[in-house]
Amino acid sequence: YYTVKDILGILIFILILISLVLFAPDLMGDPDNYTPANPLNTPPHIKPE
Template sequence: LSAVPYIGNTLVQWIWGGFSVDNATLTRFFTFHFLLPFIIAAVTMIHLLFLHETGSNNPLGLSSNTDKIPFHPYFSYKDLLGFYILLLALTSLALFLPNVLGDPDNFTPANPMVTPPHIKPEWYFLFAYAILRSIPNKLGG
């Protein structure tokens, strides 16, 4: 952003909230991160409102006067029914059978004196773990 002629450095300082990345930068990016979904939802609602008022344009220029089924009473209730069934299933699973989907290794009693042999990092750290395991010396890794 600082490569933009004339106003680049001013834009960078305005976005950062100072001359360097600091607490003001974190606050601004957190606020932007929090508000962005609401802004996207509002723009989507405005788009749907205008689409509902004017109708969709046909790129071929042909008028299609076919019988249309309105979305709201039919598909909205169908989606709400599916949402309630999913919510009921997830709530009953969480309340009545909370340990069904748990990892079996989480149910073994902990021994603070022994590190379990099955511990390994997540898949995105396996390359670094393999590099560390390939060095046999304790001083080297």
């Protein structure tokens, strides 16, 4: 009985995880990854030593 409940719980967890990965992959992403890079400017946090 407990094995069936454990397998059901794992399947539900895997189903939720797969649905997040396939249908909303950018849900937890960093918004800075979507800004286009400018090769003429260096980022302000990089300073010469």
